[in-house]
Amino acid sequence: MSKLCINLPPFAPDYSGAASALFDLGGIIVIHDASGCTGNYTGFDEPRWFGADSKVFCSGIRYMDAILGLDDSFIEKIKKAAKSLNPNFIAVLGSPVPMVIGTDFEGIAKELETITGIPAIGIPTTGLNYYGKGICDATIKLMDKFIKDEEFIKEPNSINILGTTPLDFYINENDKDFKELFVKNGINVLSTYYMGLTIDDMKKSVSASLNVVVSQSGIGPAEYMKERFSIPYVVVTPLCDGSLAVKKVKKALLGKFEEYVPSTENANTIILGEQIISNSIREYLNKELGYGNIVVGTLFDFSKSQMAEGDIVIKNEFELRKILNSGKYEKVIADPMAKQIIKDKNVKFYGFPHVALSSKVHWNETKRLMNDEMKDFLISLKEG
Amino acid sequence: MSCCCCKDFEKTLHYVSPAHGGWGVIRIAALVPESYQLFVAPFACGRHGALGGVINGIKDRISYLYIDESDIVSGDYEDLIPGAVDELFENLEIRPKVLFIFVSCLDDLLGTDHLALNKKLSEKYPDVEFRSCHMNPISSDTKFPPAVTLQNNMYSLLRNSSEKENSVNLIGNNEPISNECELYKILGDFSYKINHITDFNTFEDFQKMSKAKINIYLSPTAKYAAEEMKKNLGIDFLKAYHTYDFSEIEDFYKELSKILNIEINYDEYKEKAEKNIEKALECLKDVPIAIDYQAVRKPFTLAKFLKQKGFNIKLIMTSEVKPFDKEAYNYILENYNDIEIINAIHHDMTKFRNELGNFLCIGFDCAYATGSKKILNIMEDKSLFGFYGVSKLMELMVKANEKEIDLHKAIEGEGLVI
Structure with a gap:
């Protein structure tokens, strides 16, 4: 059994990522769900929501809509909103229920575009993937929609x-x-x-x-x-x-791409979290502070190309529990919520809040990465 | 009307205000002493509940079994549950007395055999009560939305008792009503004890609720549970939704007198409430007031009552007109065309924020929508009930009008979950 999650909250899902990517662009963003998925996003995954003018909505799908596949009422509601709100575009996002009933988001987007004349994109998010995938999918859909294939003049530097x-x-x-x-x-x-x-x-x-x-x-x-x-x-x-x-x-x-290859052998320190930020912390500790032998444990989406030998992709809480209590690591950098999983009291824990994990429980403590406080944090890790 | 989020409550996309939310099923289910919750759902479905659980200090009583696409497609994710329960119990220091197994909207489309599942689990763990619960807002427009089935699941845990005692259960209100409410005094004078689920720290203690003579349900979500308790436990019930309307409060006490066969005299409490209204009116006569549906369950009834008493009610925000509030809604439409009625979840709410005027707001939602700073921050009538509720509401309104508050902080402090 590896799917049981006892301590940590579920992480930010793909529809939150997609909505987050689209948030500032002046479109109507509709999450096709009953209410909880939109509540995840607006309540816990979007720190900009309070006071925002962005047009994020829930479709309010109900049982008979799902059973009978009533896309018409969904489309009609969006049409009404678009007429009133005059958005730059319409984005329709999926959630678990539309995934099960096989909602055709691209087809709905096409229909909306034809009816309203407003550019529309459909993103079949499912709630089964992490936020990074949603951000990526939304960006590509937007670029496909808004950027035409023509010659571009490169702007140097x-x-x-x-x-x-x-x-x-x-x-x-x-x-x-x-x-x-x-x-x-x-x-x-x-x-x-x-x-x-x-x-x-x-x-x-x-x-x-x-x-x-x-x-x-x-x-x-x-x-x-x-x-x-x-x-x-x-x-x-x-x-x-x-x-x-x-x-x-x-x-x-200037066309020079250097690859940094860290050593992870005999690592006694693990950075858990988002892959690229974690990699960058490791590189900084190594190059600027002379502190090495660090493993990165990715909790969310990952790219193989960005993994060093010895890095770990942690698929669930069971694996995380095993790694943190393996006795291998003396120092751990992770979201503060991960601390409760560590049993050995001698392990030194360095809290590094991540919105996609602990949301508003810790988001006010999120580090500003480019200031002295961050440097002090990393020095304290080296010296601790 | 200054905006088109109008009072006919047409079906639109739902706007989800940052001020929107409530207790959520997790926090409500956690009221059952010594209970634990296992959510079986795609991981995304659990995020708001888990984080709400952390914020409200109950996350240590909730775990998750994440299901993925293959579990859903194969249709046999229910087979994963017994193994997950084994693993969960191995990891918990104390085995709970009750395990609520929650499934999400998906389950409505998959047809899981929950009876068979619970039977299997009960055979293996006879010391644990298992209940299948649904966090399925997809059923919100049916007779059995999640809030209704949850109340029934909670109170179905009460075992039949032949022994009856002089007690009355209050159910459906997440927070207990204040013990300053006259109901305590009135029933106390006749040696009746009032039970609320929050009075009990152990599961065995909670069983005392089955000895009550009557269930008073304060919210429509508990009506079905009350009916089932009558069928299964022989406890009669009485409806008493939170209200501030004198005639409705009086009707309740008259009904209660009949059922318990006692003579209730509420005159002194009514008199006190009248005096408090007069006092409040002195301070608030010209203050424009807004009321929303999250603060009180019957916003139209409250608006009508306050308007008739001379308050300057100007705005009502709600997502729909509930049947038990309809009479007051119709009355307002016919008699008070200076009261604006706004659909709080209409898509146009994103257009009109901060443009609706400045009010003394009863509720977060209307405060957020109007940008007002004077706010009475109650949710679902809080602990207000009876004539005491009216008196207290008056005090709170006067107090709220004296000082501006930081709405963002106040909302965060409530730990709202959708």
Whole structure:
């Protein structure tokens, strides 16, 4: 048995990721569910919801709608809302019930687009995948919809920042810090996916020379943009003074892509959480503070290409429990909620809140990654 | 009307305000002493409940069995449950007296045999009561939405008792009514004890509720449970939804007198409530007041009552007109065209926020929608009941009008779950 989860809450699902990616873009976002899925997103996965003008709705699907496959009433409600709210686009997102009854989200989107004349996308999220997949799927659907295949003039020395989401970085200005870092270092930032992004920004973003991926949810879109628009990408989350990230990006803008290969042999420290942020913390500790032999344990979506030898993908709480109580690790960096799983009191725990895990229970404690406090945190880990 | 979120309550996409929410099934089920909850669902279905559980301090009584696509497609995810229960019990320091096994909306479409499942589990663990519960808002428009079936599951745990005592159960209200309420005094004078589920710390103690002479159900969600308890335990029932309308409160006491065969005199409490209304009116006569459906279960009844007493009711926000509030709704439509009625979940709510005026708000939802800062932050009538409820409401309204509060903090403090 490995599917039993006793201590941790379920993580942010794909429909939260998709809605989060679309949040700032001026569309109508409809989660096709009875109420709880939308409640997950607005209540626990969207720190921007209080006071927001974004048009996020629940379809309010009911038993007879599901049994009889009554898409018409769903479409009619969206049509009415679109007429009144005049959105930039319509996005219809799935949840477990539509998955079981086989709702055709692409077909519904096509019909909505024909009826309303407003661009529409259908994203068959299911609630069975993590948020990163939802972010990735939503981005690709948007690009397919809004960016036409034509010649793009490349803008030299320009980047897009991919993977900046409140689910990974909260709303404590991390997104602005990232942008400011690159601008201050003479690099032109065309867009920041997904905080403050506009449709126009997205259209401009295809002219970038480079994509900078700061979290795992940006990998899929970066791969897509590499293939479709020939934009290469580099993967790094800026930390502390950001110099490591700037160095990497500047080299990549010159066509030099360096790979960092960490040593994980005899690791006594594990970083648990989001893959790219965790990788970046490891690289910083190693290169800037001379602290090595760290394993990254990914809790959410992962990219094989970003895994070092010895890194772990943790599929469930059972595996997490085994790893944390294996006696191998003396130091653990993870969301504060993971602490309760560790039995050995000698293990040193360093709390690093992640919205996609502990949500509002700890989101006010989310670290601002590019300040002295973060540096002190990492030094304390080295010295602790 | 200043906006088109109008009073005909047409079916629209649902707007989910940040102020929307309530206790949620987890917190309600956790009222049963020594109970534990196992959720069997796609992981996403459990997120809000689990986090709400952490915020409300009950997460240590909830676990999850995540099912994936193959479990759903194969249709035999129920086969996973016995193994999960074994593993869960091995990991818990104390075996619970009750295990609520919750399934989500999906289960309505899959046809799980819960009776057979519970039989199997009961045979293996005879010391544990198993109940299959549904967190299935997909059934919200049926006779058996999750809040109704949950109440029945909770009270179905009471064993039949031949012994009866002079006690009265209050059911359907998540929070107990205040012991300052005159009902305590009135029934106490006739040696009746009032039971509420929160009075009991152990499962055995909770069984005392089966000895009561009558169930008073304060919410429509407990009507079915009360009917079943009459059938199975022989406990008669009486409806008494929270209300602030004097005539409805009086009707309740008259009915209670008849059922218990006692003579109830409520005059002094009514008089006190009248005085408190007068006092409050002195302070609030010209203050525009908004009322929402999350604060009180009968917003139209309250609005009508307060308006008739001279308060300046200006706005009512609700998602629908409940049958037990319909008479007051119709009365308001016919007599008070200066009261604006707004569908709180209409898609146009995203357009009109902060444009509806400034009010003394009874409820978070109308406070959020209007951007008002003077807020009486009660949920589902809280502990207000009877004439005491009216008196207390007056005090709270006056107090709320004296000071602005931070709505965001107040909402977070409530630990709301959808």
